[in-house]
Amino acid sequence: MGPEDSGVQSPAPGKVPTAEESPAAQCVAEECAPTPGRTPGKAKQQLNVKAELEKRQGGKSLLNLVVIGHVDAGKSTLMGHLLYLLGDVNKRTMHKYEQEARKAGKASFAYAWVLDETGEERDRGVTMDVGMTKFETPTKVITLMDAPGHRDFIPNMITGAAQLVVAVNKMDQVGWQQERFQEILSKLGHFLKQAGFKDSDVSYIPTSGLSGENLSARSTVPELTAWYKGPCLLEQIDAFKPPQRSVEKAFRLCVSDVFKDQGSGFCVTGKVEAGYVQIGDRVLAMPPNEVCTIKGIALHEEPIDWAAAGDHVSLTVTGMDIIKINVGCVFCDPKEPIRSCSRFRARILLFNIELPVTQGFPVRLHSRHRGLGVVAHLQGVLLHYQTVSEPATIRKLVSVLHKSSGEVIKKKPKCLSKGQNAIVEIQTQRPVALELYKDFKELGRFMLRYVGSTIAAGVVTEVRTSVLDHAPGSSVGAVKVKFSHATNEFQRSADR
Template identity: 50%
Template sequence: MSRHRDIRNMDYLDDYDGYDDVYGHSVEDDYYISPSNRQFIYNREHSTRSSEGDIKEEDESEAQLTDLEKTKVESCIDQIKETLGSISISRNDLINMIMKESFNVEKIINTILETPRVQPEPVKEKVNIQSTTAQSELPTIKVVSTPKTATNVTKGFDLPQKEARPPVLTPRSQSPSSDRETPTNLPNVDASEDLKTPKIRENKLDVQQVYQKERGDGKEHLYMVVIGHVDAGKSTLMGRLLCDLGQVNQRIMHKYEQESRKLGKQSFMYAWVLDETGEERNRGITMDVGRFQFETDTKIVTILDAPGHKDFIPNMISGAGQADVALLVVDATRGEFETGFDAGGQTREHGLLVRSLGVSQVAVAVNKLDTVAWSQERFNEIVAKLKAFLKQVGFKDTDVTFVPCSGLTGQNLVSKPTETELISWYDGSCLLDVIDKFRSPERPVNKPFRLSIDDIFKGTGTAFCVSGRIETGCLTVGDKILVCPNRESAIVKSLAIDEAPQAVVFAGDQATATLSGIEMQNVSVGNVLCDPTSPVQVASQFQARIVVFNVTVPITKGFPVVLHHQSLVEPVVVSKLISQLNKSTGEVLKKHPRFLGNNTSAIVEIKVSRPIALELYSECKELGRVMLRVGGVTIAAGLITKIIL
């Protein structure tokens, strides 16, 4: 009977409405609609949503608004939802309020918070208000609504926001269910993304306050990288520490003991806490950075157990790049310390690397002292050598602490030593206390958001996760971000630190973000997530001021090296030697040197085969550091001074 239907006069939009209801709003919908029809999208969403609310009159009232007002209203609602999370007020009440306060979001939020359940106002009054607001809005009608609301927000943010935020944020971050709700709000978030981001970013004061509220009262987070020559006992020391702190299940430890004995490597049982892959256990060396978290009296410490083997230094660099402080483990056994420390050993290279990566505090664990019968002379000998070296590398004396200990027997790790030979000459603090005494560095939460991707993996469900350390700024669930250097945008669906869901994460955190709106193939390790309003720089050629370490062959023009920048590893070419500098004063010694030999400092130009995301050192220390390596040896560390292309 289809011909009896009035097809000609049928409202196609209604049909599509139904379609939307069933299948949800897909991205493609937007693409098929020309810009001139764009209002319809909003329109349609309104009607579908309000039809759920099933009140007819209000639909009518909405129809009386002009298109411009509608969009304004819509963006206001989004902002409110964003600030308050899910709201219990009906949409129509909200619209009324918005009209009443003439789009002043912050006032509206206040009203909502003051009177949790606002009674719907009489319809008559509402109509009045509309007419008045319409008049008042008329002169400004040419102004595009988006920026206007945005500025509105920033202007009047200061005081009311302080009151408004805290009660909202805390329940949100505590309850996991509210976290799950966020994705359902996503279509809204999408539409008003541009409005929301500047709001959060521009108001730096606010970020700092949120940070204080979220983290101020709790223990400080500290990331500690464990470094040292291969077989110095890094993993074992950390494994033992974690066991003694009760972080590892007794049963699991028993299992490790049994299994390691089976392999004839019982001494590795503690290392197995951090070395998890079969390959690492069989070979008895750490290959990738292992992570574990524990708490001290004043801090939450995340251990990054770096591999000591020469071949895995790239992994160690990506680990150390995320650390605030370092624990250098040296083997006190006669001969072992010397091989680790002398040329070719990793003790030196690691020391240089962590310093160049911006770590300024280091604790030295003189491990395996039991093998030399807790000899004080041996300890002092090692301390003397290392002190000189660490000073030369650039650590201040006050930032270096030495602790005698033994990882396998567990002496002087979490409690004062019991070994009489050690007590006789050592009365300092144990390793745990030393770790506790580290100062945690200032977190640059006010800067624009940056995260260097360290790992990409499939999460549960369809989405995928990226993890890495947040270098600067903060990130909230629902934020739109830009993945550089590809400049692709994505949306943060959820955030987590150590598998505990979070609503906001801050600079310094090791966070995992679930992204949507981007293909997994388009993201690779070393990419930088950043704030779309102030994106990270993308370049394939830049100038850097480098310090050349001990090199066997000099650096010339055209020298191929491997560049390490955060977790990015990329082959590059030193394309130009611009000038050689005096190492201490920085004055130009020679322009266009032919080559750079040992222990020189210079400004060079570096060319990357494909663009990478980076920052000037002066603007962002974390993303302005580079390491140059050749043939498995670190030859230079540099700071980015100028971006060329």
């Protein structure tokens, strides 16, 4: 299907091919792989990433799509049925799923099994892990991720998505009632506005994942066509604005999973947020601030020579102990490393929180990386991805800002309440890898959660870059904190 179906056999499950084993690497080695004796840096200079991306995708734009929603909203059924209608699942395979689902007493789950592949997922009827596949629209190559319907996923996905399609699912169960559709649109629309979405960035599509109505083609059901004249789900996904790939920036990859490879080294999976990487490159992991070597790269389980911004890939790495890498680590260019810190300043927007936020308020920080969204409500589907979850404390309330202009309207407030914009200083229990929002938007956003609820979204504006300096002969030190600001730098000293 498309530019990546070149007849190359897929590697064994869970194994990323090495440079020596990669047949796909031979196809492009003459143009973009490092030749013997050359350093990775010199090879990179000869790789025209934008031209190679254009060639690889057949002129189509790449989109990363995450499908989220509440448990039993029908996410996997909806997207599994769409994949079948697009021909990405053949009739023989679909017939096998139907027989297996019927035998298990879950006939209506057949399309969900296209994405829910494990025995536990099928037994419980819920998505347990993030499943990944790909499909194509007339103008796009889509990397599709089906996320679990856990409450911790949904708020992060909503506030992390750049564009949303709300697939109002199971509309056939209410006879395609326009009143029910408008009720969902009104309630969800109000929430999304609070989260900062413009009406132009959100679309609502009435669908039925089970029957397939309004998924790949516009419905002809009279009860629906009597009041709905808009596009089907596939048309709306194809209409997404293609994001800009930051291939010209320094390499950044956010680790979403770590596992042992069958050979030497180990594997990490994640999204390349910026730049590109080639087999043989040496990259820096932050934290733990150690260098390793890229031995193999795979995209959609196909071996490749290189990967660029926007790609969700598996990397085989050597030269580092697997126990030092965790979900949330960032692989980066050693010459232009990402910041790793435990204290930073940020501009946050508080959501509906009943308690006042004061100095010392405990929170949990979730980093998030922007994607496109399809949201499934109970009679509605949404898209996004997150990797880091870290206990943190709001150490200082710096100022309250005007919502529109961003001007400081109050310095050193005693507390913050819902709906306010503010500058705060946050300290995490362990160092986290992040960037200033102005430099890397993808790595400068985060969420704050409290007692299971998302209470704020924020962007990093200043980063602490110095270390604790103990005064000689004293158990009490002085901490010198230097912040890199979005517009300037300042330094201050404070007793500790």
